[in-house]
Amino acid sequence: MEHLISAEEISRERFYEIYRLSRKVKKALKEDRKKFSVLRGKCVVNLFFEPSTRTRSSFEKAGKFLSADVINITASASSLKKGESLIDTLKNLDMMHPDVIVLRHPCEGACYTVKRFINASIVNAGDGRHQHPTQALLDAVTLTEYFENLEGKKIAIIGDIVNSRVARSDAILFKTLGAEVFVYGPSPYMPRFPEAIGVKKLSSFEEVAEISDAVVLLRIQLERQNARKTFPSLREYAELYGMNKKRLSMLKKDAVVLHPGPFNRGVELNNDVVMSEKSLIFNQVETGLAVRMVVLSLLCRRKERLEEEVQ
Ligand code: CP
Numbered sequence: 342m343e344h345l346i347s348a349e350e351i352s353r354e355r356f357y358e359i360y361r362l363s364r365k366v367k368k369a370l371k372e373d374r375k376k377f378s379v380l381r382g383k384c385v386v387n388l389f390f391e392p393s394t395r396t397r398s399s400f401e402k403a404g405k406f407l408s409a410d411v412i413n414i415t416a417s418a419s420s421l422k423k424g425e426s427l428i429d430t431l432k433n434l435d436m437m438h439p440d441v442i443v444l445r446h447p448c449e450g451a452c453y454t455v456k457r458f459i460n461a462s463i464v465n466a467g468d469g470r471h472q473h474p475t476q477a478l479l480d481a482v483t484l485t486e487y488f489e490n491l492e493g494k495k496i497a498i499i500g501d502i503v504n505s506r507v508a509r510s511d512a513i514l515f516k517t518l519g520a521e522v523f524v525y526g527p528s529p530y531m532p533r534f535p536e537a538i539g540v541k542k543l544s545s546f547e548e549v550a551e552i553s554d555a556v557v558l559l560r561i562q563l564e565r566q567n568a569r570k571t572f573p574s575l576r577e578y579a580e581l582y583g584m585n586k587k588r589l590s591m592l593k594k595d596a597v598v599l600h601p602g603p604f605n606r607g608v609e610l611n612n613d614v615v616m617s618e619k620s621l622i623f624n625q626v627e628t629g630l631a632v633r634m635v636v637l638s639l640l641c642r643r644k645e646r647l648e649e650e651v652q
Contacts, residue, residue, distance in 0.1 A: 342639045346452045346465040348477040348510040353517055359635050360482050366631040367540055370406075375648045378410035379643045380475060382414060384439040390416040390429075390446045393406045395626055396466045396475070399521030400443045403633040407647070412439070422489070427451065428458050436460035441640050442475050445469075463638040470504050470565060475636060476601050477510035478510070479629040481518060483621050484555055486628070488561055489538040492519035496551045499608055501530040504566065511557060512540050526582055529571035530561075530644050546582075550591035558584055558600045558609045586613040597621050 342355070351359075369377075370492040382582065385404040387396050397413070404411035414434075416422075421430055435458070441465045444452055449471035452463050467473040481620070488494060490600065496515050502508045502524045512522045516539050524531060535542050543549050549556065561578065574577050581634075584598060592598075600622045604610055614620060638647040 342462075342636075344452070344456060344463045345474050345636060345640070346456070346463065347472045347474065348456075348474045348513040348517075351474065351478065351517065354368070354480060356478070356514065356518060358644075359478060359632060359639070360485055362635045362638075362651075363482055363631040364486070364627065365651045366634050366647070367628065368406055368562075368621045370631065374494075375406050376408065377406060377647065379647045380404065380641055381639055382405035383409045383441075383641045383643075384437075384642055385408075385409045385411050385637060386434055386439045386442045386461070387411065387413045388416075388434070388442060388444050389414070390421075390444075391467065392447055394467070395629060396445065396473075399626075399630045399633050400464075400466065400637075402630055402638055406630075406633055406636060408638070409440075409641075415586075420483065428455055431455040431491050434457050440472075441637060443479075460472060461570050464636065467506055469506065471506050471509065472509050473601075474514075476628070477509050477514040478509075478636070479625055479632045480557065480599055480601065481509050481514050482623050482630045482632055483599065484515075484597070485518070488554065490518070491515060494519050494520040494554040495523065496555045496557065497523040497525055497543060497553040498552060498557045498559065499524075499584070500526045500563045502526060502532055502540075502559070502591075504544040504562035506558050507557075508559060509538055512538050526559075527572055527578070538560055540543065540614055546588055546591070547548070550588070550593070555597050556584070556592065558598065558604070560588065560600075560603065560605055575605075576647055579611075583608060584610040584614045586611075588601070589614055589617055589619060592619065595639075599625060603624065614643055 449469040
């Protein structure tokens with residue numbers, strides 16, 4: 342694995358390799374083993390042009406737990422503020438010999454643009470509406486831990502599908518793993534050509550509840566809507582599409598609920614859902630750290646070392 346930019350790059354074999362190793366990493370972390378020498382001598386740069394809590398801090402922790410040198414750069418405190426371009430920023434950082442650059446950027450395809458100018462491996466930590474492959478990995482690992490495999494599972498993604506890089510990445514990887522993927526939400530947020538991303542539209546929550554083994558809830562991406570008001574009010578969204586106690590009770594007995602975060606309590610879900618036994622939301626965050634430790638090890642060609650150290 343040279344880079345990780347899109348969920349399309351993750352084959353079924355690669356996924357199971359990451360799945361098996363991330364489970365071992367999770368077990369080690371739960372046993373309070375948090376320091377490994379796997380990436381000693383390696384350097385990871387986190388470069389974030391959009392806000393992040395989970396992705397940024399888990400890549401930072403992943404690098405530090407593996408003994409890499411980790412540099413965090415926020416756009417607002419960098420020379421980008423003085424007019425330096427993205428490519429020049431990346432080229433300058435690359436001259437300091439990092440091994441991996443983790444990039445979050447509002448523009449779709451930002452990682453593809455910079456990839457050819459640098460020697461470091463690049464991880465897409467979210468580019469506009471396009472992709473967030475490590476989120477797809479951690480979601481798929483979380484679900485695979487629960488179901489053992491995703492073959493034949495039906496997974497519904499509810500909410501702002503068109504503006505969501507998570508929806509796109511999840512749909513691709515879930516389908517690679519044999520699941521069927523459905524979408525549901527207000528029509529302005531539905532893809533016009535769902536077949537283009539290999540998903541089917543559902544037209545009511547009753548349909549979602551009847552077929553779904555897992556439901557992924559999404560935040561409304563207000564920051565990507567160019568001030569267009571696509572929905573009358575958040576209260577109305579919550580009433581029509583939000584997950585609540587009543588809708589939770591309509592789901593299949595073993596169905597589970599995910600959310601990539603950040604979530605807005607009272608909008609796409611409420612407290613009953615967050616606290617429910619069906620919620621895997623916080624498991625996702627825990628899994629994300631382990632998955633990112635595996636991804637960094639793979640990119641630095643230190644997978645065998647990680648395998649040895651987490652035994
Ligand atoms: N899921 C996710 O990407 O969260 P952050 O924006 O906090 O990184």
